[in-house]
Amino acid sequence: MSNKKRAKYFLGLDSSTQSLKATIIDSHLKVVNECSVNFDSDLPKYKTTGGVHRGKDGLTVTAPAIMWVEALDLLFQKLRKQKVPLGKVAAIAGSGQQHGSVWLKKGTLKILKSLTPSRTLKEQLKNGFSVEDSPIWMDSSTTKQCAQREKAMGGPQAVADITGSRAYERFTGNQIAKIYQKNRIGYNLTERIALVSSFIPTLLIGDYAPIDVSDGSGMNLMDIRSRKWSKKALDCTAPGLSTKLGKPELSHKVAGKIHLYFVEKYGFNTDCLIIVFSGDNPNSLAGLHLQRPGDIAVSLGTSDTVFGFLSKPVPSASEGHIFVNPVDPKAYMALVCYKNGSLTREYVRNGSASGSWEKFNSYLRQGKAGNDGNIGFYVKEPEITPPILTTGISRYDSIGRRVKSFPPATEVRAVIEGQFLSMRLHGENIGLKARNILATGGASANKEILKIMANVFGVPVYIAKQTSSASLGAAYRALHGWICSRSGKFVPYARILSSAPPFKKAAVPDKKAFAVYTSMLKKYAVLENKMMVQSA
Ligand code: 5FX
Helix, strand or coil, rough: CHHHHHHHHEEEEECCCCEEEEEEEEEEEEEEEEEEEEEHHHHHCCCEEECCCCCCCCCCCCHHHHHHHHHHHHHHHHHHEEECHHHHHEEEEEEEEECCEEEEEEEEHHHHHHHCCCCCCCHHHCCCCCEEECCCCCCCCHHHHHHHHHHCCCCHHHHHHHCCCCCCCCCCCHHHHHHHHHHHHHHEEEEEEEEHHHHHHHHHHHCCCCCCCCHHHHHHECCCCCCCCCHHHHHHCCCCCCHHHCCCCCCCCEEEECCHHHHHHCCCCCCEECCCCCCHHHHHHCCCCCCCCCCEEECCCCCCCEEEEECCCEEECCCCEEECCCCCCEEEEEEEEEEECCHHHHHHHHHHCCCHHHHHHHHHCCCCCHHCCCCCCCCCCCCCCCECCHHHHECCCCCCCEEEECCHHHHHHHHHHHHHHHHHHHHHHHHCCCCCEEEHHHHHHHHHHHHHHHHHCCEEEEEEECCCCCHHHHHHHHHHHHHHHHCCCCHHHHHHHHHCCCCEEEEEEHHHHHHHHHHHHHHHHHHHHHHHHHHH
């Protein structure tokens, strides 16, 4: 048999906020195909903006679960059209936007098990949800439930010590508590609560797929040390919850074999394994090969995140999150998340640089490190890090006086410097001290932004060839899970990375600029504290 005939492919599926994306690699980690469905433009009938619906209260953010179902059929149709040999896909793993929950109605398991290729997934599952609009990570409407659950569990630090994070509005346990309190009928009708990440494999295997321990760490429900649901956390959320959640599973395990629906409709092989899916940030950690302390990634997307490998968890009640590591079941990862990411940068670009990235970058080139002491806080969305629910822009001049506006070049530099100073400050607070940075996400293609990143952190910045590290990481994990399953034991993830393409150095730090930012950090922290006190 020729090599081509024997070739095996591994598919990573990324169900992100805005799209469902497929990345296919061969067994040497070479990307052979990429394809995606954009929720706004490919499925306009759901009337989403950026893949979501925003509530009138400015806090509630949801997405229609049935849209994700329809997107899966559409994605496979596109792949078929491109003649991608889906029959050679040996394993599929995936990634989902973290924290979002999918509410499956009693009786849906039966529908899943008997999916028929003569009808679409949407036709078969349209009545399958007990709550049709899934709360997602951008939702900040559960402040009350966070306070209630923190009180019941012994305070923010007690919650962080068990679950890896204090109670955060977007974390699934607090969202579940809200649904239990406000929509009792919906809660009682629920057979299974899935995460976005466990929902897609649920469709693929036609059975309830487990929540993985890494994405499960983003729920304020799991004990990150035992990797089991914490009784204390379940008891203060809603009754009968552990049955509705199923048992958490290690991220490299097999969830099941692909359902006949996909075999008959799209030509998948009956032996194709579905590896447990995880969250987008855990998958990015896998895609960016973060394997040692000091390896950190900065992802510049809808949400900005800073994350990295961690061997010992030291959860904090004031910031950041500790998750179980998705590729090393004994280790952890730390993460700091910002809601004000690309949309906020774009807002400043539109207001100060006529909507042009070229102009934005020429302003960045004009200014110098430290922005002459000017500092800005751009809270377009209620912020997670630090928690600031009141939106607005606050600008301070070199002597800490509040000013109404900045000249355009100062404004542009202030938004970028402020974001990176905050990342350095809060990342270091939870043990993420960078030795080198891997930049990823849309804005990692912008060299001027990367130069400032290198100078603020004082370390070299690398970029991956491919900007979507979550779907690539999912594809790598598909291969990893498949190898573990074939070997009948856990195989170190490092072994599969040996043929991964190297990263490219994109920016090196300037020592003087780094020193400017180091001294600026203190002033930044003081002003940030002031902002928090004002917004409380
Ligand atoms: C992480 O905690 C987050 O909330 C975000 O990065 C989402 O995962 C984005 F999908």
